[in-house]
Amino acid sequence: MDDTLTAAAPLDDRRAARRAIDCDVHPAVPSIEALTPYLSAYWQEQIRQSGFKGPIDSAYPLSAATSARPDVPAAHSGSLAEQLSAMQAHVLAPQHVVCGILNCAYAVDSLHNPDAAAALASAVNDWLAAEWLAREPRLRASLVVPSQYPELAAREIERLGGHPGFVQVLLPVRSAAPYGNRRFHPLFAAAARHDLVVGIHFGGAPGNPPTPVGWPSFYLEEYAGMASVFQSQLLSLISEGLFDQFPTLRVVLIESGCTWLPALMWRFDKEWKGLRREVPWVRRLPSDYIREHVRLTLQPFDAPPDPGHLLRLVDRLGSEEMLLFATDYPHWHGDAPEPVLPDMPTQALARKIMYDNACALYRL
Amino acid sequence: MDDTLTAAAPLDDRRAARRAIDCDVHPAVPSIEALTPYLSAYWQEQIRQSGFKGPIDSAYPLSAATSARPDVPAAHSGSLAEQLSAMQAHVLAPQHVVCGILNCAYAVDSLHNPDAAAALASAVNDWLAAEWLAREPRLRASLVVPSQYPELAAREIERLGGHPGFVQVLLPVRSAAPYGNRRFHPLFAAAARHDLVVGIHFGGAPGNPPTPVGWPSFYLEEYAGMASVFQSQLLSLISEGLFDQFPTLRVVLIESGCTWLPALMWRFDKEWKGLRREVPWVRRLPSDYIREHVRLTLQPFDAPPDPGHLLRLVDRLGSEEMLLFATDYPHWHGDAPEPVLPDMPTQALARKIMYDNACALYRL
Numbered sequence: 167m168d169d170t171l172t173a174a175a176p177l178d179d180r181r182a183a184r185r186a187i188d189c190d191v192h193p194a195v196p197s198i199e200a201l202t203p204y205l206s207a208y209w210q211e212q213i214r215q216s217g218f219k220g221p222i223d224s225a226y227p228l229s230a231a232t233s234a235r236p237d238v239p240a241a242h243s244g245s246l247a248e249q250l251s252a253m254q255a256h257v258l259a260p261q262h263v264v265c266g267i268l269n270c271a272y273a274v275d276s277l278h279n280p281d282a283a284a285a286l287a288s289a290v291n292d293w294l295a296a297e298w299l300a301r302e303p304r305l306r307a308s309l310v311v312p313s314q315y316p317e318l319a320a321r322e323i324e325r326l327g328g329h330p331g332f333v334q335v336l337l338p339v340r341s342a343a344p345y346g347n348r349r350f351h352p353l354f355a356a357a358a359r360h361d362l363v364v365g366i367h368f369g370g371a372p373g374n375p376p377t378p379v380g381w382p383s384f385y386l387e388e389y390a391g392m393a394s395v396f397q398s399q400l401l402s403l404i405s406e407g408l409f410d411q412f413p414t415l416r417v418v419l420i421e422s423g424c425t426w427l428p429a430l431m432w433r434f435d436k437e438w439k440g441l442r443r444e445v446p447w448v449r450r451l452p453s454d455y456i457r458e459h460v461r462l463t464l465q466p467f468d469a470p471p472d473p474g475h476l477l478r479l480v481d482r483l484g485s486e487e488m489l490l491f492a493t494d495y496p497h498w499h500g501d502a503p504e505p506v507l508p509d510m511p512t513q514a515l516a517r518k519i520m521y522d523n524a525c526a527l528y529r530l
Numbered sequence: 531m532d533d534t535l536t537a538a539a540p541l542d543d544r545r546a547a548r549r550a551i552d553c554d555v556h557p558a559v560p561s562i563e564a565l566t567p568y569l570s571a572y573w574q575e576q577i578r579q580s581g582f583k584g585p586i587d588s589a590y591p592l593s594a595a596t597s598a599r600p601d602v603p604a605a606h607s608g609s610l611a612e613q614l615s616a617m618q619a620h621v622l623a624p625q626h627v628v629c630g631i632l633n634c635a636y637a638v639d640s641l642h643n644p645d646a647a648a649a650l651a652s653a654v655n656d657w658l659a660a661e662w663l664a665r666e667p668r669l670r671a672s673l674v675v676p677s678q679y680p681e682l683a684a685r686e687i688e689r690l691g692g693h694p695g696f697v698q699v700l701l702p703v704r705s706a707a708p709y710g711n712r713r714f715h716p717l718f719a720a721a722a723r724h725d726l727v728v729g730i731h732f733g734g735a736p737g738n739p740p741t742p743v744g745w746p747s748f749y750l751e752e753y754a755g756m757a758s759v760f761q762s763q764l765l766s767l768i769s770e771g772l773f774d775q776f777p778t779l780r781v782v783l784i785e786s787g788c789t790w791l792p793a794l795m796w797r798f799d800k801e802w803k804g805l806r807r808e809v810p811w812v813r814r815l816p817s818d819y820i821r822e823h824v825r826l827t828l829q830p831f832d833a834p835p836d837p838g839h840l841l842r843l844v845d846r847l848g849s850e851e852m853l854l855f856a857t858d859y860p861h862w863h864g865d866a867p868e869p870v871l872p873d874m875p876t877q878a879l880a881r882k883i884m885y886d887n888a889c890a891l892y893r894l
Contacts, residue, residue, distance in 0.1 A: 344751070377762040378742050378755075380707040386805040387708070387765040390798045391742075394758035398741040401751040425793035433787055433832035434754045441750040468797035492688040 182440045187524035189463050190329070190367075190420050190492035191257055191266040191305075193298055195220065195290060196246065204289035204296075220286070221273035221371070240495040246297055252494045257495045258304050264521075265530060266495075268298060268307040269367055269420065275313050275338050276371035283312035284322065291326055291334065299331035306528065308336035308365050314372065316349055320356035327360030334363040334397045338370025340424070346399075346406030356483045358412040363527060366399060368392055368421035389453060393468070396422040397430055399458065405432070407447035409459045416527055418461045422492055423468035425475070428482035461527055463492035464519060480515065490527070491520045532835065547715035548626045551888035553827050554731075555621055555630040555669075555782050555893060557662055558738045559584065559653045559654060568653035568660075573646070584650070585637035585735070604861040610661055621859045622668050625817035628839035628885075629894060630859075631698065632662060632671040633731055633784065639677050639702050647676035648686065655690055663695035663761035670892065672729050678736065680713055684720035691724030697892045698727040702734025703759045703786070710763075710770030722776040727891060730763060731755055732785035757832070760786040761794055764820065768798070771811035773823045780891055785833035785858055789839075825891055828883060829857035844879065845853045854891070 177387070195201060198220040202210055212218070229426055238252050257266050277283040290310045298305055309332050311319035317336075326332055335357045343349060356363050368393075375381045376388050376395060396419050409415060431453040438445075438452050440503045448455075469475040524530070546797070557736035559565060563582040566574055619684050621630050636654045641647040644881045654674045662669055671697050675683035683699075690696055699721045707713060709730070721728050729894075738758060740752050760783050773779060774834050802809075812819075833839040844850055888894070 170640050278667075278884065339743075341743045344741060344746055345743075347744075347747060372743075374744060376742050377708060377766075378738075378740050378759045379703075379705045379709075379762050379766070380711075380738060381738075381770070382708055382762070382766055383711060383770050386801060386808055387762070387769045390794075390801045391762050391765050393794075393797060394761050395742045397758050398743050398746070398751075398755050402741075402743070402746055402754050404816060405746070405748050405751045423793070423797055424795060426790060428831060429787070429789035429793065430754075430757070432834055433757060435834075436830070436832060437750060441748075441753065444748050444750055466800070468793060468800060470796055470799075500729045513770075521750075 176295070184520075186263045186491050186520040187528075187530065188257055188263045188266040188493050188495070189418070189490045189524050190465070190494050191253065191419055192269055192495065192497060193253070193268050193270050193294070195248065195270065195272050195293065196249075200246070200297075201286065201289040201448050202489065204292040205237060206283060208287045209289075212282070219411075222277045226391040227382075228518055235496045250298065250301060250418055253495065254302065257492060257493060258302075259336045264304060265524075266305050267364065267365075267524075268294060269336055269527070270294060270308070270310055271338075271367065271369060272310055272362045273338070273371050277312075278371075279320060280312065280315045283315065284318040285321075287312050287322055288325070291322065291332070295326070295331060296328060299329075305331070306530075307331055308334040309362070311337070311353070312337055313337045313353065314342065316351070316353040321351070323356035323362065324359060327356065332362065333530075334365045334418070337364060337366050338372075339368060339392065339419075340370030340372050340374075341399075342372040342374055342375055344399060344402030344406075346368055346402030346404070346408055348406070351411070354408060354412055354415060358370050358415045361414065361529070363416045363418055365418045365420050366396070366422075393426045394526045397426065400430065400460065401434065404452045404455050405445050405450060409455050411448055412450065416461065418463065418490065418527065420463045420464055420492065421466070421467070424462040424464065424489065425460065425469045425479055426482075427456075428479070429485075453484070457483070457488065461488050461490055461493075461523065463490045465492045465494050477512075477515075486515055487523050487526070490524050533794075538764070545880075548884075550627045550855050552857050552859070553626045553782070553854040553888050554829070554858050555617065555632055555633050556859065556861060557613065557634050557658070559636050559657065560613075564610070565650065565653040565657055568656040569649060573649045573653075575783070576646070584671055585640045596654070599795070599860045609865040612664065612725070613663060617859065618666065621857060622666075628668060629888075630669050631888075631892070632658060632669055633698075633700055633729065634658060634672070634674055635702075635731065635733060636674055637702070637735050638674060639705070640737075644676065644679045644682060647679065648682040651676050651683075651686055652689070654717040655686065659690075659693060659695060663693075663837065669695070670697045670894075671695055671724070672698040674700055675717070676718065677701045678706065679716040680715070684716040684753075687720035687724060687726065691726055696726065697894075698729045698782070699730060701730050702736075703730050703732060703756065703763060703783075704734030704736050704740055705763075706736040706738055708763060708766030708770075709765030710768070710772055712770070715775070716889075717778055718779060720773060722779045722892075725778065725893065727780045727782055729782045729784050730760070730786075757787045758789045761790065763795065764824065765798065768812060768816045768819050769809050771809065773819050774811055774813065780823055780825065780826065782854065782891065784827045785830070786826055787830070788826040788828065788835050788847075788853065789831075789843055791820075791826065795847075798885065817848070821847070821852065823853065825852050825854055825887065827854045827858075829856045831859050841879075850879055850882050851887050853883045853891070854888050 274283045287310045294307045434452040638647045638651045651674045658671045798816040
């Protein structure tokens with residue numbers, strides 16, 4: 167743990183009150199060439215011979231101007247040093263952010279060749295360790311894994327789960343099967359073994375449609391509807407008894423929205439009472455498992471611009487420990503980084519959301 | 531309109547205050563033989579020769595004891611007269627229900643033969659008209675249509691849309707494509723032409739999985755997750771501009787739950803502000819369209835058993851006109867018919883939910 171987080175000396179109160187952990191920061195792989203040093207000779211040759219440019223379905227395509235703040239150097243033209251120093255200036259300084267969690271949206275889940283997916287995931291992780299974590303002690307990172315091949319994902323978690331910079335396994339929320347399905351147990355077992363959080367992030371490119379009624383026509387439907395995908399995953403994780411099997415496992419829903427959760431908890435609890443004999447391993451109210459094991463990042467906040475909503479949401483969630491501050495940097499859609507919590511209802515709750523909850527979750 | 535609804539003489543106040551319209555009542559086709567009189571010689575022969583028993587994926591299978599109250603005669607053994615008199619006793623009498631809307635969950639949407647789906651839908655509708663509507667003036671019905679073949683569905687709507695007993699077109703919420711998709715416009719155009727409500731009901735058997743992440747393992751996931759399917763359909767209907775194209779069209783979400791809707795409206799409004807250039811025909815806030823064109827039945831109510839929740843929900847919906855009383859008879863999962871609204875917050879709101887909103891919606 168770096169000094170900033172574990173300083174023995176008491177922090178200046180005002181500074182302590184404002185310090186934060188940013189739970190969703192996105193570094194971008196500039197090009198497939200950046201990964202070359204971290205790929206075996208075989209994959210270097212394959213990529214060279216086939217002209218492969220890397221997975222194209224990444225949630226933050228490098229060429230899309232809408233994906234990034236205009237003052238962030240374009241990943242494909244600017245140097246990595248420029249990317250890092252922009253992140254230091256934009257994320258780590260103004261928010262008094264003492265720690266940022268890197269989530270690299272490199273869409274290895276879209277690849278059909280299992281070995282290619284595994285090799286690229288490993289390369290991204292080695293690149294993250296060497297080019298980001300080694301250079302900036304305030305950063306932590308999520309492991310990129312070939313989530314569509316749970317055994318290969320588990321192998322990658324075993325390979326790097328002991329690295330102190332990796333605190334989380336990153337899964338795209340869209341998948342070909344619900345994550346509670348037993349086929350994914352090797353992946354969750356490996357995460358639990360290394361005490362890594364599992365972060366489920368907006369997006370993914372598994373091949374199947376992003377709605378339960380087929381392909382939508384417009385991105386508006388897909389974006390607003392992504393909350394439904396999170397709902398399906400949450401129903402699956404609880405119904406399959408994942409948290410009884412892995413009692414220390416914690417899951418974070420990242421860029422999921424959060425105002426939909428109370429209604430889901432009410433509905434889930436009610437129907438569980440009627441159908442619980444079908445899932446006898448689910449021994450408590452689903453909402454109990456959710457409150458204990460699930461966290462959500464706050465950005466983008468899907469409520470009307472009324473500061474009272476956050477307090478009412480926390481009240482309906484029945485927990486002050488569930489929400490986490492995040493900027494989603496450099497993605498820019500809605501909230502500017504500074505005033506994410508403009509009228510935080512109570513100072514104690516603000517500190518939990520900005521810092522304490524993430525600190526406990528990631529054991530920082 | 532029958533006398534009970536249009537009585538010129540002022541109603542007894544107490545009776546008027548308690549009168550209700552039940553927006554979700556389920557008659558069951560006892561067996562394929564019941565439809566024989568309403569099928570052509572060709573389809574009678576096809577069914578006889580193939581031993582076809584009818585679609586098997588109906589949401590209320592006749593053999594499932596859990597689907598019905600124990601005091602309802604089993605559809606496959608009791609006579610139709612017994613079914614009707616049970617409905618008269620259970621639905622139309624104790625609730626002071628002056629009108630019930632029949633939604634027959636006969637899964638023609640599961641059939642791959644387009645002509646068979648159309649023939650069976652027509653047979654069910656003729657059976658509903660002859661055996662139910664003609665015998666009980668307090669009943670109205672929804673048209674069963676081959677929703678997976680929009681042109682054939684439109685033809686059925688043209689055939690019977692002028693019948694005064696049919697007030698709605700019934701679509702299962704699960705479908706292979708989102709209902710806003712242009713392929714469904716002939717269906718909605720026909721409904722609008724006949725001023726029929728489109729009722730979207732829990733369930734369906736289109737072949738594709740009921741979640742955006744593939745097949746769940748347990749019915750608990752499917753049941754609780756059905757709210758997500760409604761969310762996807764609603765996003766599609768608005769994003770495709772259906773209500774600008776058919777300005778008089780009204781849609782009811784039946785057995786959908788309703789506490790998830792405020793969060794969806796917030797999220798949808800916010801993202802529409804960012805992405806509206808993609809859907810320039812959506813000229814107002816999505817929540818405006820929803821409040822104007824969409825209604826929801828109240829049963830089963832997916833909130834904690836706290837009477838204040840209903841009032842808070844109405845406040846968050848921003849409308850007292852959206853909720854409709856329904857028993858879901860004879861399905862029995864949670865609420866008994868009598869105390870559905872045990873502590874109705876205000877008498878005026880109670881009357882809207884129990885009677886006025888449905889009266890306006892179905893133009894009764």
